[in-house]
């Protein structure tokens with residue numbers, strides 16, 4: 001009986017981890033300085049955080065890569081306005097003027113978004 005209960009708690013804990021993105025970042029949000037959003041891309045097909053925040057207005061995106069795989073950074077619905085590309089440890093940057101709201105950052109290379117290259121961007 002006691003064993004069964006411990007097992008149940010473990011399964012619930014695993015469920016919570018999975019719900020939080022499992023493969024997603026370090027599980028924390030990156031607050032940045034309000035005007036610049038620093039995003040790192042890893043070869044395990046993940047960004048350095050599950051969520052980023054910035055102040056409304058002109059925002060600079062600094063995108064860097066840790067590894068060798070090619071990765072991109074774009075915003076859902078604004079793909080034509082900004083698409084940053086990195087590979088072989090290089091960096092790329094871009095600027096967008098954003099209204100307050102919630103946005104989704106992702107990598108548009110086939111399969112990467114599903115693997116975890118997706119993060120929230122909250123503009124305040």
Ligand SMILES: [Cu+2]
Pocket residue numbers: 041045070071072107108109112117
């Ligand atoms: Cu990618």
